[in-house]
Amino acid sequence: MRSAVTGAEDLPKMDVWAGLAHASLDRFPGPALLIASDGRQVEANVHADVLSDALADRQSSLAALVERCKTSGAPTLQKLTINSKSGTRQFDIQALPVTLPDQLGVLLFGREVTLEHNLTNALVESRQMFKDLLTCSADFAWETDAQGIFRYVSPRGAFGYPAHELTGRPARSYLSEPDATRSPFSTQSRIESTTITIRRNDGGRATVHLAATPILNQKGDWLGARGICRDMTMSQYQDTAYIRLQARHQLITDLTALTRDLAENERILSTSAAVIASAMAANCWLLRREDNHLVADGDIGNSQIESLIESLTRDLGNDRLRRQSPIIEDLDGQPVVIAMTRLHGQINGALIVLRAPEHTFDDHDLTLLDEAAELLSLTIAQVENQTVIERLTTLDSLTGLLNxxxxxxxxxxxxxxxxxxxxxxxxxxxxxxxxxxxxxxxxxxxxxxxxxxxxxxxxxxxxxxxxxxxxxxxxxxxxxxxxxxxxxxxxxxxxxxxxxxxxxxxxxxxxxxxxxxxxxxxxxxxxxxxxxxxxxxxxxxxxxxxxxxxxxxxxxxxxxxx
CATH class of the missing domain: 3.30.70.270 (Reverse transcriptase/Diguanylate cyclase domain)
Structure with missing residues (x-):
């Protein structure tokens, strides 16, 4: 094929192409147009309006395509965006140089690819949006292969591990119990929601909610799994803190109500102890100091606690009981907390809480008992005042006998x-x-x-x-x-x-x-x-x-x- 500067007489084969063009325009399913070198439209099919309108603008990309085809004398294919009356449309345009009776021409065939273009753009945008969401989200997205190896993880990584450290490593190795029979990261059935424990990079443990689905090929063969993980450790901590705050508020409210209704409650100490026992899921005794003894307003009912009370009575003046914070001791394998009640710096009673061996006391429990002891010191003081008042109203002041x-x-x-x-x-x-x-x-x-x-x-x-x-x-x-x-x-x-x-x-x-x-x-x-x-x-x-x-x-x- 020769360049455009060669005369028409040097392109004998183009006559065949022109004949084919005349015969094919009407049967072509897309827009087709035959243009002379002077810009005249020689032939056009019923779909050619979109091309004709575009050529009306000499600065359009379609006009430039025609000029390149005439200049090069070679077929040219290009993707073009054309602004038509119906909107922006995408075409694959094929420009073919042909020989007309008196001059060169260009035969244009167009295939509309607007739908494919839009779908491709939507897919690209969707993928980008997915990547952006993963970048912004606190959730951890992942994908494993048939060997349970991480092949994709969220760009931010998870659980203190950077993404590059997770990728290519067995997902099972991050479980707190890596020897478990089944790993949710290699599930072969859909998991709507489950809770697992992940080993964090700092050595701690993370409570994680996981949802996953298996990856299957067209034949139904299992290829791996993909899913989402959400770290619930902080949420779980906040829920626990809220529940504990409610329990603390309820306990303080109940104890305050008992103190307020002291005149209607003859056994205020044992009743207060019962309230604490219920809140702490433990056995509880509240004692008041009478001279140099610690006494309850009922039977103790536990020989070990009675021995402990005798020991506390002997130690009332010792440094052991002068500590402001509760004391944790072991009573034959059972954890026991002793919180001394103080009024104006002086011990006026004691709170004893005993739990079963399998239940220990954490920092929250100790703080709660410390606050309860502070409130109960006022209750004990009111009991003592009530006793004095009753003694004054029922006893003879001189002899101490009944009046x-x-x-x-x-x-x-x-x-x-x-x-x-x-x-x-x-x-x-x-x-x-x-x-x-x-x-x-x-x-x-x-x-x-x-x-x-x-x-x-x-x-x-x-x-x-x-x-x-x-x-x-x-x-x-x-x-x-x-x-x-x-x-x-x-x-x-x-x-x-x-x-x-x-x-x-x-x-x-x-x-x-x-x-x-x-x-x-x-x-x-x-x-x-x-x-x-x-x-x-x-x-x-x-x-x-x-x-x-x-x-x-x-x-x-x-x-x-x-």
């Missing part, structure tokens, strides 16, 4: 109990003989000393279940539980003899102190009130007083009905 109101309430309760059990009891009223004379001749302090000595003597010689009270002035009362009249008489004689050892004469020169005693028995029969019982005892006391110092008198047996 009149508390004694009468107690007796009323026991009379009601008598009616159910049928037991006999007795009431004794005591009065110090010539007590006013003693005070008039000497001093009220001397009288107070005598009252205290008699109160101490009565307490030392009382039984469990008996009640002793100072009713006011120089008068005392005793309720003898399950004691008939004969036993009450024996008790009265013993008291009268014991008072002979109480003298004010060591200081004043007076005679030994003597008392008069009125006795009345209470039987579980209807017909009498508490007031009647007290009146009968008063009458018996008056009779004893008339008999002279140091005597007793027995009143009628009064049926108890209150």
């Amino acid at each position: 009149q109101r508390s004694f009468l309430d107690f007796v009323a309760t026991r009379i009601t109990h008598q009616r159910r059990t049928g037991a006999l009891s007795s009431l004794l009223l005591l009065e110090i003989d010539h007590f006013e004379t003693l005070q008039d001749r000497h001093s009220p302090l001397t009288g107070d000393s005598v009252l205290r000595q008699i109160g101490d003597m009565l307490q030392q010689r009382s039984r469990a279940g008996d009640a002793i009270a100072r009713l006011g002035g120089c008068r005392f009362a005793l309720w003898l539980e399950d004691t008939a009249t004969e036993g009450a008489v024996h008790k009265a004689r013993h008291i009268i003899r014991s008072c002979e050892d109480i003298t004010a004469g060591r200081v004043t020169g007076l005679s030994p102190v003597s008392v008069s005693v009125g006795i009345v028995g209470a039987e579980p029969r209807p017909g009498t009130s508490l007031n009647g019982l007290m009146e009968a005892a008063e009458a018996a006391l008056r009779h004893a007083t008339r008999k002279g110092p140091g005597n007793f008198a027995l009143g009628a047996v009064i049926p108890a009905d209150y």
Whole structure:
């Protein structure tokens, strides 16, 4: 083929091509156009409008293609973008030089590739978007081959490993248990979601959610797997922290509510311990300091804890318990935490928490128990204040015995109990003989000393279940539980003899102190009130007083009905 400067007479074969062009234009499925060298359109098929419109612009890429074909005299193929009335379209244009009767020409054939072009661009953009997303995403995308080797990983890498260090290495080696029977990185079935543990580059462990799908060829042969991993370690940590925060808030709220309702809760210490035990999934005891002892408001129920409490009591003044933070000890294989409660820097109680051997205490548990101990120190202080208030309202301030109101309430309760059990009891009223004379001749302090000595003597010689009270002035009362009249008489004689050892004469020169005693028995029969019982005892006391110092008198047996 010759160049364009050669005359038409030198291109005899082009006549054949021109003839073929005339015959083929109409049958060509795409745009086809025959152009003379002077720019005239010699032939065109029905699809050629898009080419004709493009050639109208002499600066268009199609016009340039025609010129190159005429100049080179050789067929030329080029991809062109043409802006048509229907929009931007893509074509593969074939330009063929041909010989016309009077000049050279160019035959144009076009194949529209707009769809393929758009699909290719979409694929390229999609791939780029996928790469961008992987670059931005915290998730870890991967692909393995049939040997379980990483062939692709996210550009950012994962779990502290750079991408280049992961690629080409067995995926199984990064599992926390690489000897596991199955590796999700080599799955042959779809995994919607599973949780695995990955060994991090720093030696730690990462909790990972994994989704994967197998890679199959057209024959269904397994070639490997690909999937996504998401590191849930931080999320899991945050969830755990939130749950612990809720538990802490609930525990503090419950303990605060118990402290607020102290007046309605007689066993505040054991109830508070039960709340902590439930929150900590453990056994718990709350103790308060009473003098130099640690006491609970109920049975301990555990011999090992009782021994531990005895040890703590002995160590109350030692450095071991002066630490501000909770103490962790081992109790025959069981972990136990001891958190001392402090008020104004002084130990006022202790919180003991015992767990099963398989459960230990972590930093969160210790912090929570430390906060609980701080709050419970106030609870214990309120219990002590409540005890003091109750003592002031129920006890005689001079002797420490029950006061009149508390004694009468107690007796009323026991009379009601008598009616159910049928037991006999007795009431004794005591009065110090010539007590006013003693005070008039000497001093009220001397009288107070005598009252205290008699109160101490009565307490030392009382039984469990008996009640002793100072009713006011120089008068005392005793309720003898399950004691008939004969036993009450024996008790009265013993008291009268014991008072002979109480003298004010060591200081004043007076005679030994003597008392008069009125006795009345209470039987579980209807017909009498508490007031009647007290009146009968008063009458018996008056009779004893008339008999002279140091005597007793027995009143009628009064049926108890209150």
